[in-house]
Amino acid sequence: MWYRIPARLVKSSLDPQWREAPMSTVRERLKPHLLPQFCKGCGRCIESCTRHCISAGTEINAATGLIPVNLDLEQCNGCGLCISACPEPYGLRAEPGKDFVLEDPKALFGARRAASEVAPSIPDELLPLPAVEPLVVKGNYASAIGALIAGCRHFYGYPITPSTEGAELMAKLLPKLRGVFMQAVSETATVNMMYGCGGAGMKAMTFTSSPGFSLMLEGISYMIGAELPGVFVNVMRGGPGLGNIAPEQADIKLACRGLGHGNTQAVVLAPSTPQEMLDLTILAFDLSFRYRNPVVILSDGYLGQMTGTVRLPGTAVKPGLPSWAVSGDRAHRGNLICSFLLSEADLEAHNIHLNSKYAAMKAAEQRADLFETDDAEVLLVACNTPGRMAKGAVRELRARGIKAGLFRPISLWPFPIDALRPLLLRAHRIVVVEASNGQLEDEMRLAISHDSVPRPPAIASVRRFGGVLPQQKEIVDRVLEGVGAALVEGVRV
Numbered sequence: 001m002w003y004r005i006p007a008r009l010v011k012s013s014l015d016p017q018w019r020e021a022p023m024s025t026v027r028e029r030l031k032p033h034l035l036p037q038f039c040k041g042c043g044r045c046i047e048s049c050t051r052h053c054i055s056a057g058t059e060i061n062a063a064t065g066l067i068p069v070n071l072d073l074e075q076c077n078g079c080g081l082c083i084s085a086c087p088e089p090y091g092l093r094a095e096p097g098k099d100f101v102l103e104d105p106k107a108l109f110g111a112r113r114a115a116s117e118v119a120p121s122i123p124d125e126l127l128p129l130p131a132v133e134p135l136v137v138k139g140n141y142a143s144a145i146g147a148l149i150a151g152c153r154h155f156y157g158y159p160i161t162p163s164t165e166g167a168e169l170m171a172k173l174l175p176k177l178r179g180v181f182m183q184a185v186s187e188t189a190t191v192n193m194m195y196g197c198g199g200a201g202m203k204a205m206t207f208t209s210s211p212g213f214s215l216m217l218e219g220i221s222y223m224i225g226a227e228l229p230g231v232f233v234n235v236m237r238g239g240p241g242l243g244n245i246a247p248e249q250a251d252i253k254l255a256c257r258g259l260g261h262g263n264t265q266a267v268v269l270a271p272s273t274p275q276e277m278l279d280l281t282i283l284a285f286d287l288s289f290r291y292r293n294p295v296v297i298l299s300d301g302y303l304g305q306m307t308g309t310v311r312l313p314g315t316a317v318k319p320g321l322p323s324w325a326v327s328g329d330r331a332h333r334g335n336l337i338c339s340f341l342l343s344e345a346d347l348e349a350h351n352i353h354l355n356s357k358y359a360a361m362k363a364a365e366q367r368a369d370l371f372e373t374d375d376a377e378v379l380l381v382a383c384n385t386p387g388r389m390a391k392g393a394v395r396e397l398r399a400r401g402i403k404a405g406l407f408r409p410i411s412l413w414p415f416p417i418d419a420l421r422p423l424l425l426r427a428h429r430i431v432v433v434e435a436s437n438g439q440l441e442d443e444m445r446l447a448i449s450h451d452s453v454p455r456p457p458a459i460a461s462v463r464r465f466g467g468v469l470p471q472q473k474e475i476v477d478r479v480l481e482g483v484g485a486a487l488v489e490g491v492r493v
């Protein structure tokens with residue numbers, strides 16, 4: 001229940017009933033009255049009462065989930081110390097009836113909107129873009145341009161190498177597009193600004209890198225809980241800790257399995273070229289609003305800094321306003337955005353709803369790029385910049401007569417098991433190539449395990465760290481080691 005207390009009744013140490021009333025009257029008037037729905041059970045009133053009239057409560061208040069104190073005023077002398085000690089404006093007050101009125105929110109705001117009476121939605125519009133020559137830009141710039149084309153007009157962020165060029169371009173362009181660029185005081189502030197912007201139904205994004213992304217995780221959990229969109233571009237760098245500013249795929253585990261506390265998942269996209277930085281950023285905004293959920297783009301430091309050719313699409317998005325947004329007009333004012341569900345039954349139902357949304361993402365949002373996989377007997381699995389080295393290795397291995405192919409997951413969550421499954425029937429061996437300690441391999445193994453693939457191929461790996469990327473030669477050498485071993489065992493690889 002929600003109540004509004006008239007402002008004139010807000011408790012204050014300057015309240016005339018305290019300052020001016022004669023002592024005898026004060027004693028009568030200041031006997032405390034507890035409003036349990038406003039008591040948080042902090043116990044300050046218990047400590048303040050020398051007559052031991054107040055004790056810790058034992059029963060949970062159904063409206064708040066907290067345990068209010070108990071009053072036994074037989075020994076009360078009306079000193080008022082407990083009222084003074086109470087930090088809640090309405091927890092303990094003088095006797096009700098004289099100065100306290102609970103108002104019905106229906107009378108104040110009207111009845112709450114029924115589920116069928118949703119606010120209207122203003123759909124996004126597609127506007128034609130003039131044809132231009134392909135751009136030659138860094139991956140970070142390509143992602144920022146993609147965001148603008150997707151209708152993003154709000155950027156919040158804290159600069160961090162190697163992602164800062166994205167923020168830099170947004171700072172230059174957003175004011176010209178009547179957008180908002182805000183350099184926040186920290187990544188924690190950033191994610192909470194994105195929460196607010198997402199709640200208003202606006203398209204918001206940030207650029208960050210691994211240590212900054214770690215700081216955002218609590219807020220991302222809140223956004224997922226409140227079902228809010230937002231695009232997080234994480235240009236990954238070496239870790240743990242501050243690590244360095246060189247490329248690593250250090251946050252696959254974090255993005256796929258650790259988006260803050262609770263039951264959290266988000267689509268995680270892994271570009272491999274500047275063109276994909278642009279294309280996947282546009283896609284990320286679409287998915288983020290389609291599912292009302294954050295979307296993470298995992299780039300890496302090399303890709304963010306790498307320059308490449310980027311073609312722009314023929315249209316750009318003019319953003320609309322979703323029906324669920326909290327906006328200033330009459331129609332949207334009744335919407336409520338919140339991740340706080342005190343009732344156990346309500347929170348369980350919410351999680352079941354989130355799980356059904358995750359299941360829908362798993363079914364519809366798996367993406368992968370397959371290169372020379374039709375007859376592949378050795379399957380390289382790699383994404384981001386290591387995917388480029390792996391592609392070169394496939395070409396070299398094919399030139400040597402080895403049937404190699406590349407499976408490049410573009411969605412790391414959901415892992416594209418539907419595209420991998422048929423390839424496992426032919427492949428004898430998988431080599432996972434990554435700039436991390438097996439985080440991509442773990443995602444793949446988990447997907448294979450959940451899919452109950454019978455007798456999956458043997459799995460080997462090439463792993464580098466700290467900004468040292470797997471090189472084509474060592475990938476080829478690792479595959480050839482397997483070929484040698486297989487020949488000894490009489491298996492064709």
Ligand code: SF4
Pocket residue numbers: 030031032048049050051052053054075076077078079080081082083
């Ligand atoms: S008014 Fe004084 S005596 Fe009465 S409950 Fe409060 S602190 Fe105790």
Ligand code: SF4
Pocket residue numbers: 034038039040041042043044045046068069085086087088091092
């Ligand atoms: S001080 Fe106020 S909020 Fe704290 S336990 Fe007492 S009545 Fe409740």
